[in-house]
Amino acid sequence: MTTYTVTATRDGDWWSLVATDVGGREVASQSRRLDQADASIREAIALVLDVDEDTFDVVVVPALDETDVSKATLELLELRRELSRLGERSRRLTPQAVAELRAAGLTVRDVAELLGVTPSRVSQIEHRTPIPTSASSAS
Numbered sequence: 677m678t679t680y681t682v683t684a685t686r687d688g689d690w691w692s693l694v695a696t697d698v699g700g701r702e703v704a705s706q707s708r709r710l711d712q713a714d715a716s717i718r719e720a721i722a723l724v725l726d727v728d729e730d731t732f733d734v735v736v737v738p739a740l741d742e743t744d745v746s747k748a749t750l751e752l753l754e755l756r757r758e759l760s761r762l763g764e765r766s767r768r769l770t771p772q773a774v775a776e777l778r779a780a781g782l783t784v785r786d787v788a789e790l791l792g793v794t795p796s797r798v799s800q801i802e803h804r805t806p807i808p809t810s811a812s813s814a815s
Contacts (some may be wrong), residue, residue: 679733682717684710686744693717693736699725715763774801 680698684691684707693705693713698721705712705720713736722729740750770791777787784802788795 682706682736684713684736684738731733770813771801774798
């Protein structure tokens with residue numbers, strides 16, 4: 677699925693939204709609030725491409741600088757974006773890790789301790805993920 681990165685820039689009381697390289701074009705929209713930006717730009721992109729709004733992903737990146745907020749706030753925003761990316765990556769890798777650790781003979785409680793989740797969460801993940809017959813060898 678294609679993902680379009682959208683830059684959101686403050687313009688008075690509105691956010692100006694711009695997605696570049698959408699079928700070789702730039703697509704723009706606006707929204708009053710950031711929580712409305714996804715729907716607004718998604719509609720515009722779908723119109724330009726003549727596709728359904730659920731056939732692509734959108735990532736809205738607010739553009740703020742030191743004229744808007746302090747360095748500390750900009751650093752915090754970047755850290756939170758990175759934390760979100762790492763959290764998503766962690767969620768994607770967890771089922772395989774649970775399967776491998778359990779296949780290696782670790783108890784549910786040990787797996788939970790290693791992964792920093794509850795034993796009941798390990799059990800939930802385990803029941804949705806088939807356990808391999810042997811652990812993959814690392815190279």
